[in-house]
């Protein structure tokens with residue numbers, strides 16, 4: 001939050017206008033212009049950079065791009081280590097990644113504020129912004145279920161998917177996974193924390209796109225997959241996209 005506030009401060013000082021609570025609901029092209037409609041206003045642009053995360057495929061299609069992936073939302077849930085037990089984790093503890101599966105696996109992170117978080121898992125969310133288990137969007141869920149790539153993915157990863165669902169519902173199973181990294185951890189040492197939702201691009205053949213997917217067109221750039229460490233690397237990615245924009249849009 002503080003990083004975003006600092007970026008906002010620097011960007012607005014340089015004349016950038018940031019509109020919040022302005023969901024793009026439709027995009028129309030008129031001679032030489034792109035009209036992006038939001039509930040309050042229509043923004044007219046000559047070029048478009050779409051980095052809409054969980055809705056990046058929707059926005060790309062709105063803009064008329066041919067998109068060969070669909071975003072499937074995966075919730076990543078965390079537990080927090082109780083303050084009196086935080087000293088059992090003094091650094092960052094990661095598992096060896098499974099190259100078959102792009103999600104990292106649960107790990108333990110000491111935050112800059114001194115808290116210790118444990119997670120995240122990777123559970124299919126029933127809404128793109130499904131930050132809680134009970135949050136269901138019938139239309140978005142129907143969209144996921146109607147996608148061929150979802151069923152191909154389910155066929156490939158059903159075992160892992162079922163285990164993740166079970167681990168989401170069972171604190172014991174979650175803690176067991178953490179005990180592989182910190183054997184001294186006990187179920188009573190952790191409490192439920194928050195959750196985030198990964199915007200995972202999935203190909204029609206069911207494969208999970210595990211790298212950045214940035215598509216450049218004559219007047220638009222679409223960021224269709226920005227996995228971790230997309231936040232840590234955001235400034236470098238921003239520089240890359242700025243370079244791509246200068247080249248593609250012939251801005252030099």
Ligand SMILES: Cc1cc2nc3c(=O)[nH]c(=O)nc-3n(C[C@H](O)[C@H](O)[C@H](O)COP(=O)(O)OP(=O)(O)OC[C@H]3O[C@@H](n4cnc5c(N)ncnc54)[C@H](O)[C@@H]3O)c2cc1C
Pocket residue numbers: 022023024025051052053054055056059075076077120195196197198199223226227228229230231232233
């Ligand atoms: C549980 C979890 C843990 C993670 N851990 C890490 C980590 O430790 N380190 C790391 O570097 N990365 C981590 N990531 C990944 C990181 O969050 C992403 O790589 C990063 O957020 C991608 O940035 P983005 O700008 O592409 O998308 P987002 O951050 O998702 O931003 C997209 C923005 O677009 C807006 N938007 C969506 N639809 C519309 C629309 N129609 N109109 C207008 N605006 C719209 C959204 O409101 C949002 O503000 C984690 C992600 C999750 C889910």
